[in-house]
Amino acid sequence: MNMLRFEHVSKRYPNGTVAVDDLDFEVREGELVTLVGPSGCGKTTTMKLVNRLEEPTAGRILLDGEDISRVDPVKLRRRIGYVIQQVGLFPHRTVLDNTATVPVLLGRGRKAARQRAGELLELVGLDPAVYGGRYPDQLSGGQRQRVGVARALAADPPLLLMDEPFGAVDPVVRERLQNEFLRLQQEVRKTVLFVTHDIEEAVRLGDRIAVFGEGRIEQYDSPAAVLGAPATDYVASFVGSDRGLKRLSVTPVERGDLEQPPVVHLADSMATARERMRADGVRWAVVLDEDDVLHGWVSVGDTPGDAARGGTVAEHARRMEAWLRLGSSLKTAFSTMLQYDAGWIAVLDEEDRLLGVLTPSTLHEALRRSIDADTRSVERSDVELETVSGV
Numbered sequence: 001m002n003m004l005r006f007e008h009v010s011k012r013y014p015n016g017t018v019a020v021d022d023l024d025f026e027v028r029e030g031e032l033v034t035l036v037g038p039s040g041c042g043k044t045t046t047m048k049l050v051n052r053l054e055e056p057t058a059g060r061i062l063l064d065g066e067d068i069s070r071v072d073p074v075k076l077r078r079r080i081g082y083v084i085q086q087v088g089l090f091p092h093r094t095v096l097d098n099t100a101t102v103p104v105l106l107g108r109g110r111k112a113a114r115q116r117a118g119e120l121l122e123l124v125g126l127d128p129a130v131y132g133g134r135y136p137d138q139l140s141g142g143q144r145q146r147v148g149v150a151r152a153l154a155a156d157p158p159l160l161l162m163d164e165p166f167g168a169v170d171p172v173v174r175e176r177l178q179n180e181f182l183r184l185q186q187e188v189r190k191t192v193l194f195v196t197h198d199i200e201e202a203v204r205l206g207d208r209i210a211v212f213g214e215g216r217i218e219q220y221d222s223p224a225a226v227l228g229a230p231a232t233d234y235v236a237s238f239v240g241s242d243r244g245l246k247r248l249s250v251t252p253v254e255r256g257d258l259e260q261p262p263v264v265h266l267a268d269s270m271a272t273a274r275e276r277m278r279a280d281g282v283r284w285a286v287v288l289d290e291d292d293v294l295h296g297w298v299s300v301g302d303t304p305g306d307a308a309r310g311g312t313v314a315e316h317a318r319r320m321e322a323w324l325r326l327g328s329s330l331k332t333a334f335s336t337m338l339q340y341d342a343g344w345i346a347v348l349d350e351e352d353r354l355l356g357v358l359t360p361s362t363l364h365e366a367l368r369r370s371i372d373a374d375t376r377s378v379e380r381s382d383v384e385l386e387t388v389s390g391v
């Protein structure tokens, strides 16, 4: 079902600038669509048309089948969450009260609104007990953005508009926010229109990407198709020449990529651990705690004396916190490895169970697989296009 539909929408500002020209596209329910393009191509205007901060000069926009020009703008905006780059938190209200703003406006009782706000802060990774009572200027930029996302979700709007929400934070925090947002989106499944000028961000987050050029959509397609088979020269040049690398953002880590080192538990004896490592011909093992949660690793040791190390694994294990979910992108895997300066990263399933590890050499194999797949998928989409035009 289509949640949002643009029908031949144009916007000419009073000074004559045509910011968007005959936009005609739709967004499905629960879909995350990224609008990407260079500065001034009409992305923000497109968003403002949806919550009626601007009115189209031609065409119409349907939300859930309803022409939004017939909906009271204030009521409309309560159905639409809006997250912008400068979050616009109220400086004199606490984080919890900021998050509860819209539910209170919607007439929920203050207590229920605050409880919901607490849950949402939790959901975006901010402990309400720690951060709820703080004021916005007592947060980092990344934390403020998270509060912005929590606040936009607070009214439980079916549609979220996000205009460069992660634009103002440094690249490391940005990637973390993107990952968190993807995880969150899997849980809440909102219909999202997400503006960015960064093709990488568009590719990582989008179920589909609308590539904008000069007020028009040049291509509206899946990330793999935009990267693998750009529709126009404009899209090709915007996507850039390092398509192979960008492809990493859309290639997930798969089970077949993983290595299976020996696994021991904190309570095991060192003698047992050594035996496992010897059996596998390796010098280290992954260590799990009693709940099978990743703890770290233990090695046979580097000096001859180490070989006689006694006691339990718990006494010799070292912490290791770099981990990924199965299905994370190869690019994330690569940057996590660099970020932690780690020789391996644990890969976990949805229930936090260890599935195996990625090492530099298995990662390299996976990169190859990705680039080979890229070549093949371009050929495949060529074939499909021919089939369609031949009908």
Ligand SMILES: Nc1ncnc2c1ncn2[C@@H]1O[C@H](COP(=O)(O)OP(=O)(O)OP(=O)(O)O)[C@@H](O)[C@H]1O
Binding pocket: 013, 014, 015, 017, 018, 019, 037, 038, 039, 040, 041, 042, 043, 044, 045, 046, 197
């Ligand atoms: N209120 C306005 N009056 C006149 N022209 C405007 C107005 N707002 C935007 N424009 C123009 O419309 C065009 C599209 O602007 P818009 O803000 O939608 O672009 P954008 O893609 O979001 O850019 P950026 O990435 O820089 O935010 C630009 O040429 C801009 O100068």
